[in-house]
Amino acid sequence: MAEQAVDPPIKPANGRVGCDGSAGQPGEWQSRGTGERVSFTAEVKDELSRIVSDHEACKKAELSALVRIEGHLSGKYRLELVTELAPVARIAVRLLHEIYHLKTEITTRRSVLHKTYSYLITVPAQVGLKEALEDLGIISESGLEMGVVSRLVQEHCCLVSYLRGAFLGGGFIANPKRDFHFELSCGYESLAHGLVALLAQNTIAAKAIMRRNSWIVYIKGAEPIVDFLALVGAHRAVLAIEDVRVTKSIRNDENRRVNAEMANQAKSVEASLTQIQNIQLLIDEKKLDTLPRALQEVALLRLAHPDVSLRELGELATPPLSKSAINHRIRRIDELVQKALKEEEPEGAQD
Numbered sequence: 391m392a393e394q395a396v397d398p399p400i401k402p403a404n405g406r407v408g409c410d411g412s413a414g415q416p417g418e419w420q421s422r423g424t425g426e427r428v429s430f431t432a433e434v435k436d437e438l439s440r441i442v443s444d445h446e447a448c449k450k451a452e453l454s455a456l457v458r459i460e461g462h463l464s465g466k467y468r469l470e471l472v473t474e475l476a477p478v479a480r481i482a483v484r485l486l487h488e489i490y491h492l493k494t495e496i497t498t499r500r501s502v503l504h505k506t507y508s509y510l511i512t513v514p515a516q517v518g519l520k521e522a523l524e525d526l527g528i529i530s531e532s533g534l535e536m537g538v539v540s541r542l543v544q545e546h547c548c549l550v551s552y553l554r555g556a557f558l559g560g561g562f563i564a565n566p567k568r569d570f571h572f573e574l575s576c577g578y579e580s581l582a583h584g585l586v587a588l589l590a591q592n593t594i595a596a597k598a599i600m601r602r603n604s605w606i607v608y609i610k611g612a613e614p615i616v617d618f619l620a621l622v623g624a625h626r627a628v629l630a631i632e633d634v635r636v637t638k639s640i641r642n643d644e645n646r647r648v649n650a651e652m653a654n655q656a657k658s659v660e661a662s663l664t665q666i667q668n669i670q671l672l673i674d675e676k677k678l679d680t681l682p683r684a685l686q687e688v689a690l691l692r693l694a695h696p697d698v699s700l701r702e703l704g705e706l707a708t709p710p711l712s713k714s715a716i717n718h719r720i721r722r723i724d725e726l727v728q729k730a731l732k733e734e735e736p737e738g739a740q741d
């Protein structure tokens with residue numbers, strides 16, 4: 391899909407080639423620029439920026455996606471790329487030099503308010519820039535190319551490079567210690583759907599949604615996020631996520647065990663309370679004496695030790711009783727109380 395070129399200058403919607411979903415939205419820029427959340431993203435991007443392909447077409451695919459997402463195009467032609475991450479700035483400059491020998495200028499800005507840096511890479515109007523933009527599938531005779539240009543992603547290695555470039559540009563991945571969340575801000579609908587299709591070719595299920603005037607591709611769940619990272623070569627990040635998943639699953643097992651223990655504990659406390667109420671009832675009704683001696687002993691033991699488990703209660707008896715023996719006696723007491731509640735004379739108390 392191509393957008394009609396306005397001549398001069400080219401004016402794509404909101405003045406960009408693509409958009410990273412954050413520039414021009416200070417709130418979001420801030421949340422992505424500070425705190426722990428961004429640091430995992432920054433780590434992943436740092437790792438990805440170190441992958442150097444020697445396949446010329448791969449380099450072009452990666453740069454194309456990066457320019458499509460982070461680039462701003464004006465005049466005929468001047469290209470600007472904005473990123474908060476030095477590794478991303480470096481790779482953009484390196485590829486622009488290596489592939490097209492283009493002259494670039496880099497400006498570093500520091501946001502005093504957000505304590506973050508941003509890097510502005512300017513590719514001023516020069517001979518060869520228009521051809522480079524055409525070669526990268528950013529512009530064509532009909533104007534701006536808005537989607538994924540298929541000739542750039544013919545080979546699998548190039549497709550992977552394209553996805554890597556897209557992530558370097560608009561990718562966000564939450565710290566896996568908190569949750570598994572992945573998204574790629576890519577601005578335009580056709581690009582979002584194009585990326586979803588590329589991911590689907592690699593059996594990674596992704597969805598495209600529009601949020602705040604910008605299209606986002608997101609991946610849900612740890613498994614497909616790990617698949618994506620492995621695909622684009624972020625192996626350190628994959629290990630980090632697997633590590634967290636193992637820790638989380640151990641913690642879950644432990645939580646389940648503690649919960650089960652607490653549930654049992656609660657059950658036995660409740661049971662003990664009922665037993666004590668029953669015994670108290672027998673005492674109030676002056677019927678404790680009517681119980682067989684063995685049951686009286688257990689009843690008094692329970693009153694004296696309301697907090698202990700049945701097993702421990704058995705151990706406190708003289709002579710000690712097994713858990714099933716004490717359990718049996720407690721049940722007998724309960725039954726007798728039930729009878730006593732129904733009748734004036736608890737006949738069962740005679741046995």
Ligand SMILES: [Zn+2]
Pocket residue numbers: 445447448449545546547548549551
């Ligand atoms: Zn390739």
